[in-house]
Amino acid sequence: MGFDYFGKSDDYRNKNQPSLLANGWRPFNREFDWDFLWQLFHQDTQELTQKSLNLASRVGENLGRNNYAWWANLLNIFSEDTRYEVEKFWNYITPEPLSPDYRYKDILSTETPIVQFVSRNSIPIDYVLNRLQEIAVFRVLDLLGCPDVITQYYLERDFYFPVEKFNGWERLDVVNSVYAYWSQHDVWLQIDPYDRGRRQYTLMAKDIQPLINKATYDLAVMLSGYQSRVGKIHSEFPIKTFGANIQTFTDSVQQAILNQNQLAVLVHGKPGTGKTAWTQAVAKEILAPLGYVIFILDHDAISNFVPPxxxxxxxxxxxxxxxxxxxRASEVAQYSNKTEHILSLLDGTLYQSVIDHSGIQMRQRLVVLMTCNTTERLDPAMLRKGRVDLLQEFSQKFV
Known part of the structure; x- marks a missing residue:
């Protein structure tokens, strides 16, 4: 009794093939293709000839045995060993089922379900970022809809799931790696099973970004200790409720958002002047409709945050x-690296200094909205040209 890489015995595996059939999967029968055979004949002539001679030799040997009656030799043609050789030859001369092109650079992956670990020493910020990625993957799958083909290879056999019976990925029986393909978008999905019902979903495409943009539309993320969550941005006060000077400033911010790939805005003023309410209004009325994902960061989250x-x-x-x-000249700032971190975020140096050759690569558009009570305590480097693009004081009490 052997074990496969899932740590399950051969007996267990043999029981799962009938299980696949019972759950709607069907054996995939390869179809003969003259064009494919013609390519083999021209490009792999020696191997095709050798395999054909080997099969003919095996059949001739079974038919020509002298120690058995003719009818026994004929029955031996249908034995398991001979059938296996014929199937190997058939698989060689027929095209394989469609499979992902792993050269695709756009890859988005998630493990599900996302498990949250909470303790006094572990703030679940990573959980929320993983949850955001999971939401993005499943929203993309919802946008794609029913695939053109769903296949699974198991126990040296190919299976397919009839797409007309497909009613959701969670209900699909996954024993080995499952592949699905959408020809319209040229997108592949690979599902790998783990223990205790966990799975990994991996999307692969030449250009998956338009789908991700649609999938993440109107999403907002709060990263604030135990209040971290994924949802939608909420604004109690619309922009039109602010004073005329703030509305004029908002028009300048909106124009800069449209013109620049990276923008940093700092608004300052006494408590109660509507700074926080204004950032939420801008996020809801201007940024969210443009496809921006909103992240609200507290001081703990900013220390380890890298834009996805x-x-x-x-x-x-x-x-x-x-x-x-x-x-950083003050004694308090010397015991923290938060100043350096926010400066690197504004510069883009923290997450653009090394370009990963795997995964999705693009030029990100980044808008940073910051509030403060006074600019006097800010590090002078914050206010240098090129870091903060627009500065506005809120002086009127906001009710």
Whole structure:
């Protein structure tokens, strides 16, 4: 009794093939293709000739045995060994089922279900970012709809699932790697099973970004300790409720968002002047409709945050920046690296210094909206040209 890489015995595997059939899977029968055979004849003539002679020799040997009656030799043609050789030859001269092109550079993957670990020493920020990626993958699958083909290779046999019976990925019986393909978008899906019902979903395509942009539309993420969650941006006050000078400034911000790939905006003023409400209004009314995913970061989250590489448009909202990017000459700032981190975020140096050759590569658009009570405590490097593009003081009490 042997074991495969899933750690399951051969007996277990043999029981699962009838299980696949019972759950709607059907054996995949290869079809003869004259064009494919013609290519083999021209490009692999020696191998084709050798395999043909080997099969003919095996059949002739079985038919010509002298120690058995003719009818026994004929029955031996249908034995398991001979049938296996014929099947190997048939698989060689017929095209294989469609399989993913692993040269595709656009790859988006998630394990599901996402498991959350919470303790006094572990704030579940990573869980929320993983949850965001899971939501993106399944929203893309919803946009793609029913695939053109679903296949699975198991126990040296190919199976397919009739697409007309497909009613959801969670209900699909996955024993080995499952592949699905959408020809219209040239997108592949690979599903790999793990223990305890967990799975990994991997999307592969030449250009999957348009689908991701649609899938992540109107999403917002709060990264704030135990309040971290994924949802939609909420704004209690629309932009038109702010004063005329703030509305004029908002028009300048909107134009800069359209013109620049990277923009940093800092608004400052006394508490109660509507700074936080304004950032939420801009995020909801301007950025979300343009396809930006909104991230609201607290001081703990900013220390380890790197913008997800698969998102094309990202907005970061950072409140009370004067408590975050403090002047590094002060004693308090010397015990923290948050100032350096926010400066690198504004520069783009933190996550663009090394370009990964795998995964989705693009030029990201980044908008950073920051609020603070006073600019006096900010590190001077924050206000240098090229880091903060637009600066506005909120002076009127906002009710």
């Amino acid at each position: 590489s698969y998102l094309e448009r990202i907005c970061l909202i950072i409140n009370e920046a004067d408590n975050l990017a403090q002047d």
